[in-house]
Amino acid sequence: MYTGFLHMHKTAVILFLAFYFLKWIALTFNLEGMKTFFAKKSLRIFEMVISTLFLATGIYLMVNLAPEMRSNLLWIKIALVLTSIPLAVVGFKRGNKILATLSVLLIVASYGLAEMHKKRPIVNKEKTVTATTGEDIYKANNCAVCHGQDGKLMLNDAKDLTSSALSRADIEYQILNGKNAMPGYKNTLTTEQLKLLTDYVETFRKK
DSSP states (O other): OHHHHHHHHHHHHHHHHHHHHHHHHHHHTTOHHHHHHHTSHHHHHHHHHHHHHHHHHHHHHHHTSOGGGOOHHHHHHHHHHHHHHHHHHHHHHHTOHHHHHHHHHHHHHHHHHHHHHHTSOOOOOOSSOOOOSHHHHHHHTTHHHHHOTTSOOOGGGOOOTTSOOOOHHHHHHHHHHOBTTBOOOTTTOOHHHHHHHHHHHHHGGGO
């Protein structure tokens, strides 16, 4: 369910950005034809739907986001979005190019921060892991934050573990050394824990 909301949010964000960027072009360059087009009732309804979807899915994702993912970048992004919305409403309604431009810049900046937050490594704050089963080690190392409890979440560019084609050696190498936003665990896992975690990861593609 989380993955579905994530895809809905991404789609809403892209449509939201595109819509307001085109409105900004129409206002900034006094393109009367485009301004008339965006003034249509059907477009206003479309704008309301996209804005609502954007905010609703964003709130759902935020509420269900693991605590480890709530960084300062995320809070700054939320503040920028909440600031940009009233500026956009006032700016476009009154034809104020400065406010409209500022709102668009804040929205673009929030999108950039979202991308930076997405690539931020999820650091394991524990120096050592004391769990003794593969599933417990998986949870203790925050693997479920990006891969999900079922291995299918794929948050922060994480791979779908149910369809992974990596060999056992490659899985162990990635666990130890990390990749992209995933940190390495060579300093926190024992040889036995690495074996148990790898065994557990391999069970996802057998389900």
